[in-house]
Amino acid sequence: MEQIVQTRSVPVMGSYDVVVCGGGPGGWVAAVAAARAGARTALVERYGFVGGMATAALVVPISVFTYNGQLVCGGIPWEFVQRMVEADGAEVEHPLGNISHDPECYKLIAQRMLLESGVDLHFHAVLTGCVREDSRITHVILDTKSGPRALEAKYVIDSTGDGDLCAMAGVPMQENTMPLQPPSLCFCIGGVDTDALELIHHEKQGLNYHNLRVQTKLRELAETEDVPVFGGPWFCSIHRDGRVMVNMTRTPADMLDPAQATRAECRLREDVHAFVALLKKYFPEFKNAELLFTAAQTGVRETRHIKGEHVLTGEEYLNAVHFEDAVSRGAHPIDIHTAGDTTQKCQFLKNAAYIPYRSLIVPGFDNLLVAGRCFSADQVASASVRVQASVMGLGQAAGCAAAQCACAGTSVHKADVHTLQAMLRKWGALI
Structure with a gap:
């Protein structure tokens, strides 16, 4: 294949404690969490609105907030649901806690929460690269209608779903042992x-x-x-x-x-x-x-899975192992779609599962967290956590952790997990 070499001068348009790449369910919640925890925060999104799979891909309902009669995904995500209900843009499907919603209301309420929290929004900006210095990602590179832009970051959160930032930074990926789940256009x-x-x-x-x-x-x-x-x-x-x-x-x-x-x-x-x-x-x-x-885009169920500090396994997930560093929950069934025919594997959980903090961080990367379906899990566990309520919980944890690390000036690997968990519980997380 023919190759060309391109050299560009890229202006640095801002410096932040936390830069979140991707405004899907995990990303916009991560940005709100980081900003509420005191970090100067930016959110990068290629569309002119947030919500990702919920809005651009029209994936309804938001699954799953309640299991065995108890709320399992609380805090900022549940506050968001309540605000949509108050705006007559959503309905809680009791008792399971799936959320029927109007995607237009979703866009508006999420946008309000971001702006109220003081997040700087960088819409219509496509992530195209990053600058890595040893164990840290120092800048993310964006392409806009006005040309390339860079944002300097003390900490970065990959919420692209596909793990785009991780791939650009050289994060190791898992080898998939099963065929990829198929995309769908809603x-x-x-x-x-x-x-x-x-x-x-x-x-x-x-x-x-x-x-x-x-x-x-x-x-x-x-x-x-x-x-x-x-x-x-x-x-x-x-x-x-x-x-x-x-x-x-x-x-x-x-x-x-x-x-x-x-x-x-x-x-x-x-x-x-x-x-x-x-x-x-x-x-x-x-x-x-x-x-x-x-939908504006086809809904994507599966692409990359990072190889993080801990790879959450389907066995751990199905057995609801309560990790010491648990920071989020999941309650959707193990939901594996077959690409070539009409079949689907759907295995329901006995109890809501837990996701450890170690599955959001990567060995060798001191200022990177991952909040999205590309987090560190095998294909079985990921087939449940990939849905929206679970991903929102990952975003809430990642945003809070990034802000705490930025305040302490420490590596994400040395985060005070007990302090992180205490803050998440104060917000309403049930971990």
Whole structure:
């Protein structure tokens, strides 16, 4: 492949205690946590809004806040849920604690919390590199419409989901032992008879809310008609009458490969229109339905997994091992989707699990924390923690830890975990 060499002078536009890369569920919560803990904080996001999978990819509901009748994801994430409910933009699906929400309300309430906390927002900025000096990342490099920019950072948090900052800095990655889970393009349908459509409120523990009636019919139709490969399907309330968010497309793709990602986006968009036509034709609840919009980006379930100080295993997770350095919880089932067919492995937990602080840090990197689905876990544990409430908990822990380390001037490996846990509990975390 032909190579070119590019040399650029990059202006440093700001200096921060904490720079968070990625404004998804883990990232924006990490930024709020760091700022509330006293750190001068910046958040970098490629879109003009935050929320990531919840807003750009239209992933509804936010899962899972409650398990076995008890709240397991508290603090800033639960405050956010309550504020959305107060704004009539969300509904808590009791007793499980999945959160039906309007993505537009999500964007607004999260933005308000960031600005109220004093976070500097750097929207429309794409992370393209970093400067590493020995064990520290000193700057993150961004591309904007006005050219390249750099932010100086005492501590950095990778909340890109795909572990982009980690990859740029040379963080070691795990080798995947199973095929990658497939991406899906979610879409919103209006004009649906939501009173007649079952399983749109995901409220009961131990129940997979895929619609078996629709699934069975689609499999029958596939014998005589062109039915794209699908998962579920899952029909989800967005707290608005007549509208449902649909999660059913899937295709094999490594979304780190631009060529594969492009093919996947094109394939899935074709499939969305095919599914809308099938739903309108064969299912009375959808006879007056219309496609309102597709997600701005395809939802990604799995790419990189960093090799952190501790790799959380599926066995530890399923057994709810209570680590001494536990900083967050998870309660979603082990949820593994198959790329090439309609199957899914869904294993429910007996008890809500714990995530250790050591899974957010990396040997050899003194000022880096990771808050997102790329954190240090094997593919089994990650298949649960990758969902939004769990990732928000990781963000809350990482942001608080980064601020404390910035105040003490210490490595993330020498953080006072007991002090960190005390602050998280004061905020409402249940660890």
